[in-house]
Amino acid sequence: MRVFKLMGVDTVFLTNAAGGLNQDYKVGDVMILKDHINMPGFAGTNPLAGPNDERFGVRFPPMSDAYDRELRRLARAAAADLGYDDFLREGVYCVLGGPAFETIAECRMLQQLGADAVGMSTVHEVLVARHSGLRCFALSLITNRAVMDYESRETANHEEVLETGRRRAQQLQELVSTMVARMESHNNNNNKTC
Ligand SMILES: O=P(O)(O)O[C@H]1O[C@H](CO)[C@@H](O)[C@H]1O
Numbered sequence: 001m002r003v004f005k006l007m008g009v010d011t012v013f014l015t016n017a018a019g020g021l022n023q024d025y026k027v028g029d030v031m032i033l034k035d036h037i038n039m040p041g042f043a044g045t046n047p048l049a050g051p052n053d054e055r056f057g058v059r060f061p062p063m064s065d066a067y068d069r070e071l072r073r074l075a076r077a078a079a080a081d082l083g084y085d086d087f088l089r090e091g092v093y094c095v096l097g098g099p100a101f102e103t104i105a106e107c108r109m110l111q112q113l114g115a116d117a118v119g120m121s122t123v124h125e126v127l128v129a130r131h132s133g134l135r136c137f138a139l140s141l142i143t144n145r146a147v148m149d150y151e152s153r154e155t156a157n158h159e160e161v162l163e164t165g166r167r168r169a170q171q172l173q174e175l176v177s178t179m180v181a182r183m184e185s186h187n188n189n190n191n192k193t194c
């Protein structure tokens with residue numbers, strides 16, 4: 001993220017595969033991140049720990065505005081125009097350290113804490129990006145449903161994650177490229193009026 005910042009990048013798009021905790025979510029849904037829970041951060045694991053590099057940002061950066069409101073609005077509009085409303089969601093992503101998938105008790109706890117999806121990435125990058133003042137937009141593909149029921153015979157597995165990723169890849173590409181095209185056209189129009 002810091003190299004991007006030094007290269008003059010101002011906005012980053014992040015994507016991940018995640019397990020669905022929200023009982024309304026289905027495998028194949030695409031969730032716009034509106035917020036996150038940084039579980040490793042509760043135990044002091046944060047990429048911003050250690051001496052602050054003032055060239056990039058302040059010691060105590062806010063995170064209540066981590067996921068850009070305007071880009072989320074743009075994503076909802078682009079998804080509606082592409083006919084993706086049926087599988088578009090907006091919710092809270094919780095990061096855990098991995099690499100093991102969650103226990104049933106952990107999934108139940110995360111759901112009660114307000115998380116809609118659980119994964120192992122993205123939040124570290126967002127913390128560093130926001131510290132540097134980059135605008136962030138992130139999407140989770142719900143690749144599997146978190147196992148929440150002691151009667152269930154299902155288990156999370158990486159093959160299902162990869163398979164769901166392959167199934168939605170083209171639509172995710174379409175969503176991101178439509179957003180980027182609209183951002184470019186917006187920027188060009190603004191430059192003309194300046
Ligand atoms: O977060 P990404 O890398 O998209 O992938 C998620 O899916 C993988 C597990 O199947 C883990 O790598 C987890 O972090």
Ligand SMILES: Nc1nc2[nH]cnc2c(=O)[nH]1
Pocket residue numbers: 017018019020096098100101102118119120143144145146156161
């Ligand atoms: N932690 C976690 N990461 C995932 N990545 C894809 N699915 C999952 C999941 O169920 N849990």
